[in-house]
Amino acid sequence: MAHIVVLGAGLGGAIMAYELRDQVRPEDKITVVTKDAKYHFVPSNPWVAVGWRDRKDTSVDLAPTMKKKGIEFIPVAAEKLVPEENRLVLVDGQSISYDYIVIATGPDLAFDEIEGFGPDGYTQSICHIDHAETARVAFEKFCENPGPIIVGAVQGASCYGPAYEFLFILNTALRKLKLRDQVPMTFITSEPYIGHLGLDGVGDTKGLLESEMRDKDIKWMTSSRVKKVEDGKMIIEEINDDGTVKSEKEMPFGYAMMLPAFRGIKAVSGIEGLANPRGFTIVDKHQRNPKYPNVFAVGVCVAIPPMGPTPVPCGVPKTGFMIESMVTATAHNLGNLVKGKEPDQVGTWNAVCLADFGDGGIAFVAQPQMPPRNVNWSSSGKWVHMAKVGFEKYFIHKMRKGTSEPYYEKAAMKMLGIDKLKEVKKG
Numbered sequence: 001m002a003h004i005v006v007l008g009a010g011l012g013g014a015i016m017a018y019e020l021r022d023q024v025r026p027e028d029k030i031t032v033v034t035k036d037a038k039y040h041f042v043p044s045n046p047w048v049a050v051g052w053r054d055r056k057d058t059s060v061d062l063a064p065t066m067k068k069k070g071i072e073f074i075p076v077a078a079e080k081l082v083p084e085e086n087r088l089v090l091v092d093g094q095s096i097s098y099d100y101i102v103i104a105t106g107p108d109l110a111f112d113e114i115e116g117f118g119p120d121g122y123t124q125s126i127c128h129i130d131h132a133e134t135a136r137v138a139f140e141k142f143c144e145n146p147g148p149i150i151v152g153a154v155q156g157a158s159c160y161g162p163a164y165e166f167l168f169i170l171n172t173a174l175r176k177l178k179l180r181d182q183v184p185m186t187f188i189t190s191e192p193y194i195g196h197l198g199l200d201g202v203g204d205t206k207g208l209l210e211s212e213m214r215d216k217d218i219k220w221m222t223s224s225r226v227k228k229v230e231d232g233k234m235i236i237e238e239i240n241d242d243g244t245v246k247s248e249k250e251m252p253f254g255y256a257m258m259l260p261a262f263r264g265i266k267a268v269s270g271i272e273g274l275a276n277p278r279g280f281t282i283v284d285k286h287q288r289n290p291k292y293p294n295v296f297a298v299g300v301c302v303a304i305p306p307m308g309p310t311p312v313p314c315g316v317p318k319t320g321f322m323i324e325s326m327v328t329a330t331a332h333n334l335g336n337l338v339k340g341k342e343p344d345q346v347g348t349w350n351a352v353c354l355a356d357f358g359d360g361g362i363a364f365v366a367q368p369q370m371p372p373r374n375v376n377w378s379s380s381g382k383w384v385h386m387a388k389v390g391f392e393k394y395f396i397h398k399m400r401k402g403t404s405e406p407y408y409e410k411a412a413m414k415m416l417g418i419d420k421l422k423e424v425k426k427g
Contacts (some may be wrong), residue, residue, distance in 0.1 A: 002028045002338045005088060005098040007078055009062055011042070012102035012299030012323045017071050018402050019327055023335030031096065032066060033088065035077035042398055045132035046166040050139060051171040055129055058396065065402040076243070078267040083274060083292040100334055103281050103297040107262035114136035114154060116229035123229055126166055135257060146179050147254025150234055152188035154226045156261030158315025160189065160197045163259050164209060165355050172358030173218050186251065187213065187220040188236060190312040194220055198317045198372060200307045202364040205380030207364065223311040226258065239311040252335040262315065264301055276303045286343040287330040296334065298326040321352040322369050325420040345424045356388040363387070
């Protein structure tokens with residue numbers, strides 16, 4: 001019998017546990033360790049922040065489903081991973097030994113890297129359901145006394161799509177409230193151009209997003225670095241291509257939501273050979289750590305180098321389908337290992353994204369996510385909003401059922417030519 005621990009139960013971790021159950025032997029034990037007993041569908045957080053969804057609409061109690069699947073579920077945060085001893089220490093003093101571990105923790109949110117930044121400072125966040133609920137209260141208060149709004153992503157951020165989503169969702173919400181004419185809106189980002197997304201663009205994301213902003217009277221600032229945030233004021237440095245400061249501006253706001261930079265969580269950071277300087281887990285093409293071969297990682301916690309140099313640091317996003325690709329490869333590779341075989345599956349890291357704008361949106365497909373690509377496509381329209389709503393309902397249902405990839409999802413993706421795994425060449 002092998003004992004496999006999955007650390008984290010967000011999008012990557014929960015699906016990881018379900019797929020492992022299908023790939024490993026019946027006698028193998030799977031344990032999920034997570035700080036949150038409930039799964040929250042993070043892509044719905046922009047809707048929560050404007051009152052279009054409540055917590056109950058986007059949450060799943062994982063314990064009953066895990067039990068039904070024969071998976072041990074421990075809702076306790078991790079204190080420290082000790083890979084030399086194949087042991088995970090939890091904050092309550094428990095020590096869990098494992099044969100294999102999959103790190104699927106998601107990120108630590110680096111609000112502390114900028115003075116006055118984050119929910120404990122003067123800006124809002126939609127990275128967690130708690131933050132989204134706080135942002136909702138702040139938005140309702142803002143609507144009583146409207147003023148300028150700033151939305152965007154700071155230096156080192158690696159998740160830009162939700163910032164664009166929230167910008168346009170706010171625009172739609174304000175129009176519905178007949179307040180849009182009282183609210184100047186500015187998008188401030190570390191990206192070198194609008195629609196870069198940490199991916200050097202996908203298809204015509206630059207043209208599509210710039211056009212949407214012009215149509216909706218939204219200003220923007222690119223290659224921007226947030227110096228500090230004060231009550232109702234953000235100090236921004238605009239950066240030249242050579243890295244020098246072009247100008248410094250004080251931007252007033254009545255409401256601001258800026259996405260932070262990510263880093264690895266403390267429990268897995270600072271371990272030589274396991275984590276990079278930002279605490280992200282180093283993996284090979286099989287999602288396996290080179291130094292500790294019984295350690296795998298999937299999702300936002302995986303170390304991926306940036307696309308290339310930019311005036312202000314931009315990280316690479318890990319989109320939902322890309323994470324699912326990592327999960328499927330890891331499940332198959334661990335299935336091989338417990339059966340005495342070697343890992344042979346490689347994720348495609350294809351990216352499929354639906355960015356909702358409240359009444360429309362932009363979709364893109366990048367195969368693979370990192371260029372050069374076989375497919376590099378983007379499109380916009382009202383259909384994206386409906387597709388995002390449908391996907392939300394479908395994915396939450398899938399989490400409640402404990403199903404990773406129903407046959408009809410697999411068939412649909414196959415029909416579209418979007419695969420999770422690269423073809424394995426047999427010798």
